[in-house]
Amino acid sequence: MTHISPSRFSRPAQVRSLLNDALIYAPLAGFVFTTFAVLYPHMRTAIVLGGVGLYGAALLIEGLRLGRFNRDWVISALNEFYPDLEDSADLLFTPDANLNSLQVLQRSRLIERLPPATALREPWRWGTVIISTIVAILIVVAGLWASTLNDAGERRPAPKTSAISGPVKLAEARIDVTPPAYTGQTRHTESALDIKAPQGTRLVWRLRFAPETEAVDLVLLDGRKIALTRDNGMWTTQLTLDKSMLYRIVFKGMTGTVPLHRLEATPDLPPKVEVVTPDRSLSIVSEGQTVWPLVFAVSDDYGVNATAELRLTLAQGEGENITVREKVVTLTGSGSAREKRFATQLDIKGLGFAKGDDLIAQLTVRDNRVPSPQSVRSPSLILRWPSDLGNESTGLEGLARKTLPAYFRSQRQIIIDIEALLKEKKKLSPDAYLARSDSIGVDQRLLRLRYGQFLGESAEGEPENPTGDGEAHHANDGHDHGDDSSAAFGDGANITATYGHVHDEAEAATLLDPETRALLKKALDAMWQSELHLRQGRPDLALPYAYTALNYIKQVQQATRIFLSRVGPELPPIDDTRRMTGKREGIIGNRLSLDPVPGPDAPVVAAWSALAEVPGRPVDVPLGPLDTWIGANEARIGDPLALSAAIDAVRGDSACAKCRRTLRGLLWGVLAKPPAQVMRRDAATASGGRYLDALERQP
Incomplete structure (x- = not known):
């Protein structure tokens, strides 16, 4: 026969004790801390966390106290409450090896008299639970009553002497600054109204005024207005700092100039990448690498x-x-x-x-x-x-590539070849089909380059002769090159006549008007798409672009060409009757009036000129265009908020000489510097400095 485990009686007792204590502590923790959270909303999170922590600590302490329900407690309780066990309860929990025959016989008799497992657990303590609940309710009522008295005291009208004592002033200011989580910066509270924080920061204002005011607004410089709400004597509002801005705190009955405050958003800069290895952008493979x-x-x-x-x-x-x-x-x-x-x-x-x-x-x-x-x-x-280089193509294949003449097919011929290839697609193998499509794409490329020369586009690849034979021109090649002895260095016409073929007459140079150039550009774009699909083996997709290119080429061919000839200036005839008479009646001046082109900083120049202190000049300054200019050029302004504040000061009091001088000085700093500047004179050397000093000492 094996012995009985003490946990058979201790576990029910532990569970009942833990439940009783939890029911006793629950009203105190729940009601009391909930009331405190309602009375002090600005500390709500701390109160709730504190209540949960204290309640958990109480349960933890109770859990440690459950250790008293051990083997000795079970033996003592059984011997005390059950006399039938004859003070021999310890035999129930002793192994057989430690008992003699008489003790084993006694234990078998005790097992028959053994009470149930739940016999030792304590009863429910409902009376203590009710008392705990009543105490918690009394504490809650007392707290609410005290809060009502405080609110009544705050709402009680102030004595007349207090109202006369002075205007409404900002007595307390707290701004909760919560940066974005990814920045790793902690939440903190600022007492200053000027804030500098990362972009995307959440700002919560908590303001208190003395004496109290009826309404408070947060007015941004761009015209937006945010109303503050009252909460337990504090005026609160919140805003997400998306960009830098200026704002004012305006309350009812406020007089005088309202100061501006800064909200400066620090932008999140993109990452910076630096190449450590290798130390150069182009590396050549070394032997054995x-x-x-x-x-x-x-x-x-x-x-x-x-x-x-x-x-x-x-x-x-x-x-x-x-x-x-x-x-x-x-x-x-x-x-x-x-x-x-x-x-x-x-x-x-x-x-x-x-x-x-x-x-x-x-x-x-x-x-x-x-x-x-x-x-x-x-x-x-x-x-x-x-x-x-030794593995380059040689033999007949390389020779054929170098000796084939430059051949340009017409766009119509390319369309005919594409349509013929599409009809023969079923008869050709995939490789042959791709090869023929690529060959037509090469012809399309050559034709595109040929037309591209009219737009000033350079040919692709290494320069080569127009005939494609790779040989230089000579005197007996069938072309009239003229006499090379008269070629002057830098003369473009002579160079072209010497090394190229000039088929246009110099007296009738062909110029393309803008509309014709636009049509030719569209034709080249369509040729490029046609070439792209042909080289990829998709002539079915290239055919529409080929037709589009042909249509634009026809329109270019039908465009009117403009011929310019070299002629002298056509001067008006001279009136001989007016010569040597000195009469100037009827002479019309030929000077053209040139209007200055407004520059990108025209609003800044206009405002800077208007702010000059000139007697008799009106004080009006064009500030509206200046605001628009600042919004479009914030990146090049060192401190846009300071400039906006100076503009606001002049707008509020246009006759303020100090405000005008401040704004004029800031505008001078943001004006674009001219590209050409006066070179500074070199500083005087040591000997030159001594010479200048000697001149100054001369009487």
Whole structure:
């Protein structure tokens, strides 16, 4: 027979004791702390947390006290309340190995007389619970009664002597500043009305006036008005600081000048990325190199995101046969929250990097701004593996590419070829279909470059002769090049005549009017789209753009050309009858009146000129355009709030000479500096300084 565990009797006793204490403490904690939270709303969070903490501490203490219900307590309670156990309850909880035969027999007799497991738990203490509830209610009633007396005292009209004592003044000011959570700055309270905080900060004003006033408004300089609400003798309102602004506190019955206060929002700057390794933007693969180390240093004013994206672009091929592959790798930074380093070792062979390829890396980092993080890209880093010049194409294929003449197909012929290719699509293999489409795309490119010369566009790739034969012109090539001996250095016409083919006459240079140039530009754009789809093997998508280009080319061909010839000036005929007479009647001056073009700082110049202290000049200053100019040029103004405050002072009192001088001085500082400035004279040297001093000492 095994012994009985003491927990059979101690656990019900512990549960009943814990429930009794919880019911006794609950009214005191609930009613009392709820009343305090209602009476003191500005401390509501602290009171609630304090009440919950005290209640939890009381339960924790009670839990520690439950340790008294141990084995000795169970034995003592059984022996005390149950005489049938003959003071031998300890035999019930003793192992068999520690008992003799007589004790085992006695324990078997005691088990038959054993009470139920719940016999030792204490009864419900309803009387104590009721008393605790009554005490809590009395405390609540007393607190509410005291609060009513205080409110009545505050609402009691002040004596007449107090009202006469002076005007309403700001007696107390508290501003709760709650920066955004991502900045890591703690919430704090300011007593000054001028606030400088991060952008997105939540501001809560709590103002008290002596004596009391009936209404208080928060008036922003841009015209917005926010009414404050009264709460237990304090006037409160809240605002989210999205941008820097000026404001006033205006209350009923206020007289005199209302001062301006500053709300300066500190913007969240984007992250800064610095390339640590490599030390140059273009790197050449060294012999035996297998990895490419990259290290970036990133810093931010509030915090850098723990991860960043490294975009890898692998460009393979030469000429027009270039393929591009992209891959994004996620990097994890190391370091502090505001300064991190992102490092990696790129396996260039694993990326498929080979001779003649370029590997481009660019890191994109973000900060922790909520809700929209700011992202910044690093400069592009290029790893180049130069191709082996000995492996260039040779033989018949290379010879054919160099000797083929430049051939330009017409746009109509390109359309015909595209339509023929679409009809034969089912008969061709995918490779043959792609090859023919790419060949037509090459013809479209050559035609686009040909028309692009009329708009001043340069040809793509390395310069080559128009005939495509790669040879220079000579005297017997069939073209009349003239005599080279008269060519002057820097003469564009002679250079063109010597090394090119001039098919237009110099006396009739063709000029395109703006409308014709616009049509030709549209035709080139359509050719570009046609070429793009043809090179990708999609002639069905290229055909509409080819037709569009043909339509614009027809309109260009139908446009009127303007021929300019070299003629002398056409002067009016001379009136011989007026010569040598000295008569000037009827002579009309030929001077043209030039109106000055208003510059970007015209409102600033106009206001600065109007603020000059000139006797007899009206005091009106054009401040409206100046406000608009400030809103559009805040980035270039060192302190826009100070300038807005000076404008407001002049607007309030246009005759204030000091205010006008202050505004005029600030306007001078924001005027754009002229591009050409007077060079300062060099400072005097040591010997020159002694010479000047000697001159000054001369009588």
